[in-house]
Amino acid sequence: MGKFEVLDHPLIQHKLTLIRDKNCSTKEFREIVNEISTLMAYEVSRDMPLQDVEVETPMGKTIKKQISGKKVAIVPILRAGLGMVDGMAELLPVARIGHIGMYRDEETLKPTEYFVKLPSDISERQIFVVDPMLATGGSAIMAVDALKKRGARDIKFCCLVAAPEGVEALRETHPDIDIYTAALDEKLNDDGYIVPGLGDAGDRLFGTK
Numbered sequence: 765m766g767k768f769e770v771l772d773h774p775l776i777q778h779k780l781t782l783i784r785d786k787n788c789s790t791k792e793f794r795e796i797v798n799e800i801s802t803l804m805a806y807e808v809s810r811d812m813p814l815q816d817v818e819v820e821t822p823m824g825k826t827i828k829k830q831i832s833g834k835k836v837a838i839v840p841i842l843r844a845g846l847g848m849v850d851g852m853a854e855l856l857p858v859a860r861i862g863h864i865g866m867y868r869d870e871e872t873l874k875p876t877e878y879f880v881k882l883p884s885d886i887s888e889r890q891i892f893v894v895d896p897m898l899a900t901g902g903s904a905i906m907a908v909d910a911l912k913k914r915g916a917r918d919i920k921f922c923c924l925v926a927a928p929e930g931v932e933a934l935r936e937t938h939p940d941i942d943i944y945t946a947a948l949d950e951k952l953n954d955d956g957y958i959v960p961g962l963g964d965a966g967d968r969l970f971g972t973k
């Protein structure tokens with residue numbers, strides 16, 4: 765079974781509270797999502813494999829650690845996932861970026877995939893799928909399906925706010941992936957929004973409402 769972790773670092777928690785505020789402006793929302801994503805990248809890269817390497821300091825040669833060769837990809841689920849890319853890439857600068865376009869039908873809450881573009885060697889990469897919201901889990905499940913269909917195996921899902929329903933559904937369908945969230949909220953409401961949540965992440969990031 766993959767990991768499930770709530771990233772409870774005080775800086776992450778503090779910043780998340782700022783963007784939950786309905787009066788947080790689009791500009792601030794985007795900036796803070798970016799900052800949280802950088803902090804999350806620090807946490808979710810904790811188990812990256814290291815290898816020994818010889819380094820020569822001014823005092824002589826020694827064997828020390830460096831991140832081993834495994835290549836990395838950051839894959840946002842459009843649109844809202846885009847808000848997390850730059851912040852993550854700040855700490856993972858060599859990452860390639862893939863995109864999966866998906867929207868959720870407002871009535872049925874079922875996701876529709878409309879775009880997939882991934883690095884050609886995706887099966888060899890450690891993948892960080894990013895999307896601020898894990899609600900019913902439908903979009904995350906379909907995104908991981910799309911990745912696995914193309915050979916991806918090493919997948920971590922990173923979000924800001926998760927509903928218990930979404931975590932359960934994603935873990936049941938894809939028990940092998942690791943899930944990281946900044947918060948595990950109370951529930952989904954009848955419209956499929958996370959409560960207390962932060963509202964519609966895409967609209968708040970891009971100012972489309």
Ligand SMILES: O=P(O)(O)OC[C@H]1O[C@H](OP(=O)(O)OP(=O)(O)O)[C@H](O)[C@@H]1O
Nearest residue numbers: 842843844867868899900901902903966
């Ligand atoms: O877990 P689920 O029930 O599938 O819901 C979560 C999805 O809904 C939101 O995207 P949305 O469909 O609003 O698209 P957008 O990012 O373009 O606004 C969010 O960014 C997730 O992708």
Ligand SMILES: O=c1cc[nH]c(=O)[nH]1
Nearest residue numbers: 899957958963964965
């Ligand atoms: O609360 C929610 C649920 C799905 N998508 C969002 O943007 N917010």
Ligand SMILES: [Mg+2]
Nearest residue numbers: 964965966967
């Ligand atoms: Mg949206």
